[in-house]
Amino acid sequence: MKINKNIAISDNGFVFNPNTGESFSVNQLGVDIINQLKNDETLDKITEEIITKYSVDEATAEKDLSDFIGLLQHHSLIESNEKK
Amino acid sequence: MEKLRYERPVIKKLETGMPNKFGLRTEYYPKTQIDGVSIKELIKEHGSPLFVISENTIRSTYQQAKRAFTTRYPKVQFAWSYKTNYLNAVCNVYHQEGSWAEVVSGFEYDKAIANGVNGKKIIFNGPDKSRNDLTKAIKNDSILHIDHLDELYTIIELADELNKKPRVAIRVNMDTGIYPMWDRFGFNYENGQAWDALNKIMRSGKMDLVGLHTHIGTFMLSPNAYSIATSKLVDLALGLQQKYNHEIHYLDLGGGFCSRNTLKGAYLPGDDTNPTFDDYAEAITTVLINSSFPQEKMPTLILETGRALIDDAGYLITSVIANKRLSGGKRATIIDAGVNIMFTSFWYEHKITPAQNFTHYSEDTVLYGPLCMNIDVIRESISLPLLNKGDQMVIHSVGAYNMTQWMQFITLRPKIVLIDMDERVHVIRDKETIEDIENQESTPDYLKKFNL
Ligand SMILES: Cc1ncc(COP(=O)(O)O)c(C=O)c1O
Numbered sequence: 333m334k335i336n337k338n339i340a341i342s343d344n345g346f347v348f349n350p351n352t353g354e355s356f357s358v359n360q361l362g363v364d365i366i367n368q369l370k371n372d373e374t375l376d377k378i379t380e381e382i383i384t385k386y387s388v389d390e391a392t393a394e395k396d397l398s399d400f401i402g403l404l405q406h407h408s409l410i411e412s413n414e415k416k
Numbered sequence: 417m418e419k420l421r422y423e424r425p426v427i428k429k430l431e432t433g434m435p436n437k438f439g440l441r442t443e444y445y446p447k448t449q450i451d452g453v454s455i456k457e458l459i460k461e462h463g464s465p466l467f468v469i470s471e472n473t474i475r476s477t478y479q480q481a482k483r484a485f486t487t488r489y490p491k492v493q494f495a496w497s498y499k500t501n502y503l504n505a506v507c508n509v510y511h512q513e514g515s516w517a518e519v520v521s522g523f524e525y526d527k528a529i530a531n532g533v534n535g536k537k538i539i540f541n542g543p544d545k546s547r548n549d550l551t552k553a554i555k556n557d558s559i560l561h562i563d564h565l566d567e568l569y570t571i572i573e574l575a576d577e578l579n580k581k582p583r584v585a586i587r588v589n590m591d592t593g594i595y596p597m598w599d600r601f602g603f604n605y606e607n608g609q610a611w612d613a614l615n616k617i618m619r620s621g622k623m624d625l626v627g628l629h630t631h632i633g634t635f636m637l638s639p640n641a642y643s644i645a646t647s648k649l650v651d652l653a654l655g656l657q658q659k660y661n662h663e664i665h666y667l668d669l670g671g672g673f674c675s676r677n678t679l680k681g682a683y684l685p686g687d688d689t690n691p692t693f694d695d696y697a698e699a700i701t702t703v704l705i706n707s708s709f710p711q712e713k714m715p716t717l718i719l720e721t722g723r724a725l726i727d728d729a730g731y732l733i734t735s736v737i738a739n740k741r742l743s744g745g746k747r748a749t750i751i752d753a754g755v756n757i758m759f760t761s762f763w764y765e766h767k768i769t770p771a772q773n774f775t776h777y778s779e780d781t782v783l784y785g786p787l788c789m790n791i792d793v794i795r796e797s798i799s800l801p802l803l804n805k806g807d808q809m810v811i812h813s814v815g816a817y818n819m820t821q822w823m824q825f826i827t828l829r830p831k832i833v834l835i836d837m838d839e840r841v842h843v844i845r846d847k848e849t850i851e852d853i854e855n856q857e858s859t860p861d862y863l864k865k866f867n868l
Contacts, residue, residue, distance in 0.1 A: 362425040388422035
């Protein structure tokens, strides 16, 4: 899984995809996750970060993260040519 | 560490008001008045183009900025950055609100004194302070922000000469993760220059080191850069405490906050995306509050905010001179305000609104100024309704830098009016006359005659 590294993201949650010209708004945790994906962090590492930083259990964090990744794929922000 | 409240990550596609390559449609309603004063009347009375400043917007923006900081940190002092807009009337609104003066030249220093600012409340920045300027400032007990070693040595000399202990701070430049890094002003934090200067000051015993200053850049889109800058200044201040048992009175984080303007090339309007005063305040004060200064010895936080305080208070009313169709089919409108008085059109896509009713048909337009120069473009691409010769439009958020960096070129600079809190209009700078310009010139006698 690879995030499209061209996408621009601002601190306060605006995402712009220069390949498609589409814009998105994301909340704070979304911003953090996208930034970590841009740094090539693994999903396990990101989940771990989330549960140390926020009051949430591991199962919920994992589920929400994979849901979020699904949305990023849906919006073509992640190149989804890889095998699951 | 206490954990943060969890909110699941979400992403939402922005469907409405999507910018296209022509930029956003600026406005759906005409701007027919400013603070209750009719634009048509203003133009009839004062001519076109015309700069208009809203006192109400200055005061409310200032109060908003002040509140963002004072609700988070007990000791906050603003110092009005003269270079941003040094019309005396404008400066005095800030002084009435409680702002000190921040100046960067002998000219600005004299202006602040003439405006009646107490010398102790003038911060003197900049690389070019003459011996004369320094002498004056030392006598007035103003605060000198030292930019380089040559200046430091001059101040040591003057301290002896005048038998006074000048109040000083150093300007520190640093890496805050922002590119380009502004390293041409002051002393560098990372390579030890800053400490070197501080040691020289402390060992000389001839100056009263009252603060530490930095100005990390302008239109800083990242509040985080201010957290980094604050922590570096805090580090120096605590170091001084430890090494010399010397207490710093203030940390000055300079200016640089974004106004609501939209930078050229940005895809979303600055109004939606630029950090707010609260964002900057949070970034700076969190570091201060979490630092290890003893509670009763927290330094004052000084801010030299310029454009973010004044941009929105300034408008430029301009009139349509002509419409054209360019060879490629694009519409061009020529207006009577050029880039010589709208310096910031090189940086911003200023919001522009027609000043009279219009139909909802609009067209991608290039807005040219009246100068006979190719660079004279106010907006490269803006979706505007059809405007006729003689119609007016309002350029928004022009309060910062335009009225100080403007140039007299091929014509005379326009009037500036201020609309006060009671909707009264005051001329605060008159239109230039040809005499103003000619008086500066002299023609040698032998060049006075010619036969054509
Ligand atoms: C030393 C100093 N302080 C304050 C300012 C004001 O900056 P801004 O208008 O970006 O807030 C400037 C502007 O360049 C500056 O050089």
